[in-house]
Amino acid sequence: MNVHIIRDEYCPLAVYQNVFEKLSKSAGVIRFIKSKDDNLVADDTDDMYDEKEREPMNQHHSFLSFSQLFDICEKYRKKYNIDKADHVFLLSGANNYKNWFSNMDHEGNNYFVQVTEWELFFGAEIEKSYIICYQVMAWLLKRNMFSSEKEVMDAVHHNPIGCMMDFCQKKKDITLKIRTADLCPKCLEIIKSEDVPFNLLNQVFTLWEEIRKNIVFRERADFLNFTGRIIINPILKTLSFPDYGGIQIKLPPKEMAFYQLFMKEDKGIFLAYLDNHKGILIDFYFRITGNDGPALDNIYQYPYNVASQLISKINHKLEKNLGVTLASYYKIERTLNEPHKIIINREYVTTC
Numbered sequence: 001m002n003v004h005i006i007r008d009e010y011c012p013l014a015v016y017q018n019v020f021e022k023l024s025k026s027a028g029v030i031r032f033i034k035s036k037d038d039n040l041v042a043d044d045t046d047d048m049y050d051e052k053e054r055e056p057m058n059q060h061h062s063f064l065s066f067s068q069l070f071d072i073c074e075k076y077r078k079k080y081n082i083d084k085a086d087h088v089f090l091l092s093g094a095n096n097y098k099n100w101f102s103n104m105d106h107e108g109n110n111y112f113v114q115v116t117e118w119e120l121f122f123g124a125e126i127e128k129s130y131i132i133c134y135q136v137m138a139w140l141l142k143r144n145m146f147s148s149e150k151e152v153m154d155a156v157h158h159n160p161i162g163c164m165m166d167f168c169q170k171k172k173d174i175t176l177k178i179r180t181a182d183l184c185p186k187c188l189e190i191i192k193s194e195d196v197p198f199n200l201l202n203q204v205f206t207l208w209e210e211i212r213k214n215i216v217f218r219e220r221a222d223f224l225n226f227t228g229r230i231i232i233n234p235i236l237k238t239l240s241f242p243d244y245g246g247i248q249i250k251l252p253p254k255e256m257a258f259y260q261l262f263m264k265e266d267k268g269i270f271l272a273y274l275d276n277h278k279g280i281l282i283d284f285y286f287r288i289t290g291n292d293g294p295a296l297d298n299i300y301q302y303p304y305n306v307a308s309q310l311i312s313k314i315n316h317k318l319e320k321n322l323g324v325t326l327a328s329y330y331k332i333e334r335t336l337n338e339p340h341k342i343i344i345n346r347e348y349v350t351t352c
């Protein structure tokens with residue numbers, strides 16, 4: 001079963017990549033295929049993360065109709081001669097007139113999932129790619145359970161019970177649906193009677209379970225005020241948090257080298273004296289990229305805009321993935337006249 005994941009112009013590349021990465025890790029009968037429109041090979045260079053991707057998304061107030069959204073899928077099919085039996089999912093940064101999070105074109109195998117506004121329901125602490133992945137899997141399952149829009153609408157639950165088929169008239173109710181990531185006995189009966197393939201179910205439930213665990217885990221760790229380990233892997237350019245449900249953050253080389261520098265200097269660094277640490281920074285950067293980078297030259301320059309930007313980009317990623325409270329241990333921050341530093345006790349830090 002081939003499932004193409006594409007995006008429209010309003011969906012930031014970084015969101016797209018986060019979603020695709022999570023989907024493509026799930027093994028099974030569903031095979032996720034990257035959009036041919038994006039050249040995503042060099043996915044961890046410094047250039048990819050340009051400022052355009054970082055605009056707050058709610059500044060776009062584009063509205064599209066369902067048919068316009070499905071048309072984008074159809075155009076993609078024609079352009080690349082996609083097999084009719086393949087599924088095409090559009091990740092859309094636009095709003096739609098009916099204010100739905102996602103929908104399926106019941107005539108074809110086209111779908112859309114909105115990538116904006118999730119923060120309104122889950123708070124800024126949520127990594128929205130999990131929710132978007134939940135939606136993708138839910139529609140693929142629905143496609144296998146129902147053969148018409150009427151069948152879907154007949155089966156929805158108007159009162160939320162924490163089942164995939166909750167209609168979520170109040171958009172807020174979607175939190176319950178995703179925290180349970182489950183199906184009610186009535187819907188399981190439909191699955192049984194429709195002979196939905198076991199391997200498809202298995203893949204859906206496995207990914208859902210991972211999503212649920214991540215959302216709940218984060219909240220619990222936050223609640224228990226528990227400090228988790230961080231593993232820095234400069235080769236893979238990742239920060240991993242094995243105690244927080246295996247959350248992984250990818251950093252481009254410059255950010256990675258910068259983060260390593262602040263992790264090494266546990267007393268902190270005043271940005272004004274950053275060039276005192278030039279040698280170490282270049283060394284970290286060299287080990288990641290193989291070149292000792294003129295790329296870094298502007299970091300040391302007054303008024304330290306580049307350095308501050310790097311810090312805010314790193315911090316933003318940490319907050320997005322860990323939530324504000326947990327991220328505070330791992331972020332590069334300064335208070336009053338103190339230097340910038342990462343406060344985590346280094347015994348929790350491992351570098352591969």
Ligand SMILES: [Zn+2]
Pocket residue numbers: 157163164165166183184185186187188
């Ligand atoms: Zn149900």
